[in-house]
Amino acid sequence: MRPFDRLMEGKxxxxxxxxxxxxxxxxxxxxxxxxxxxMGEHIQDIAMAYGWEGPALDSEHEHxxxxxxxxxxxxxxxxxEGFEFTSEYGDWSLVQLDEGDE
Numbered sequence: 001m002r003p004f005d006r007l008m009e010g011k012x013x014x015x016x017x018x019x020x021x022x023x024x025x026x027x028x029x030x031x032x033x034x035x036x037x038x039m040g041e042h043i044q045d046i047a048m049a050y051g052w053e054g055p056a057l058d059s060e061h062e063h064x065x066x067x068x069x070x071x072x073x074x075x076x077x078x079x080x081e082g083f084e085f086t087s088e089y090g091d092w093s094l095v096q097l098d099e100g101d102e
Contacts, residue, residue, distance in 0.1 A: 022050075024080050026094060033090020040068030043092060047071035050078055 031042045037059050044056045044067060052074040057067040075085050083096050 022078050022080055022083075022094065024083060024096070027083060027096060029091050029093045030085070031092040036090075039087075039090075039092060040064060040071070043068060043075065044071040047074045050075065 031039055035042055052071055054070045055067055057064045079085055083094055086095050
């Protein structure tokens with residue numbers, strides 16, 4: 001089970017939901033590449049659970065990519081020190097930076 005799924009298992013998100021802060025032990029895949037073009041919707045959903053107030057846009061909206069980028073940037077700001085969210089091979093994951101990357 002992926003970290004975000006494990007964290008949210010059995011919970012119903014509302015606009016007032018409180019989500020546990022992101023910690024190093026939550027490193028791993030938060031969205032697998034099978035989502036394809038819909039990955040942005042998934043990232044927006046996660047960002048909203050963490051307090052992002054941007055427009056949640058579906059993949060058909062002309063500003064979808066901008067909303068996806070904004071949600072990703074929001075999540076980057078919440079990543080623990082020495083970690084970042086990255087997209088590699090289609091997966092969106094929280095990974096530890098190499099010492100030279102910090």
